[in-house]
Amino acid sequence: MLFTTTWAVLQQSKIVAFTAPVIAPNSGQAYEPHDLKLIMPPSENWAKVEAQPTGENWIYNVFTPPKIYYNIQSKQFTVIPPQATVGNEPSETPVLVTIKNIELVKVVQPLFRLQLIGYIGEEGSYRGTFNNEITGKTFFATSGRKVPELNLEILTFKAERSRTSVAGGSTIVEVTAFAKVKDTITGNEYNLEPSKRLSEGSPKATIKLSDGAEKVVSQGDIFSDNSINFLVGTIVQTPPSISVTKSGSSLLLPIEEIIIPKPPEAIVPDANLNGEVNGIQNPFPAESQLR
Helix, strand or coil: CHHHHHHHHHCHHHHHHHHCCCCCCCCCCCCCCCEEECCCCCCCCCCCCCCECCECCCCCCCCCCCCCEEECCCCEEECCCCEECECCECCCCCEECCCCCCEEEEEECCECCEEEEEEECCCCCCEEEEEECCCCCEEEECCCCEEHHHCEEEEEEEEEEEEEECCCCCEEEEEEEEEEEEECCCCCEEEEECCECCECCCCEEEEECCCCCEEEECCCCEEEECCEEEEEEEEECCCCEEEEEEECCCCCCCEEEEECCCCCCCCCCCECCCCEECCEECCCCCEEECC
């Protein structure tokens, strides 16, 4: 105690110095407010698009999908649109015709008509949860169940428990379900799993015609639009694309094209001089003042 008191007496001058007010240096001149202006960065423009090595006409902007044609005579891809004859008589100078192309909306892969989506029950009495993809009806079944409306028979259904070690030394118990079904007409057998949807058949494409109507097509389909005949070729789901061969009286030669979906249109903000963007007041105007 005596030591603490002695130390406090010796340090008294330093302790008092901490309580003294701190006076900031001052030039003595009156304060003058200054305007604070927001410095806007300079705008940058896209570099001019250059031609591809294939040729001077092979120029595509960043957001413009490629439109490529196939020349059957030269057996090469080209960006030159198809040419036509004038009337019913061949023309010495082919005339370029403008053909409004069809648009690819989406590509879907049809599912197998019966799917195993889960299970119910306890060990020893599990039953599968199946979904009829045609009607959307869900039902419970096990081995031996026949589904006459789908021409199917559930040959076997099993659900097995398994233990899996995870990080930290813990163990989890999982139940894995699977089923085998048979087509009663063809005799083909299929394996169903809840974790993987079983597909059936080839992909189907939804296209938009020149009048805005939508049409679902499969590979090999033939249809007409705007006096042009279309033959559907390969349909790819990922990434979505469809190949078509166009022919007709207005085309000199059949033209093969690969069509991909149109990219979504970019939304450009509509800003005005009052700091409003799309009718909403901007809380941070370009210039502000500090008073």
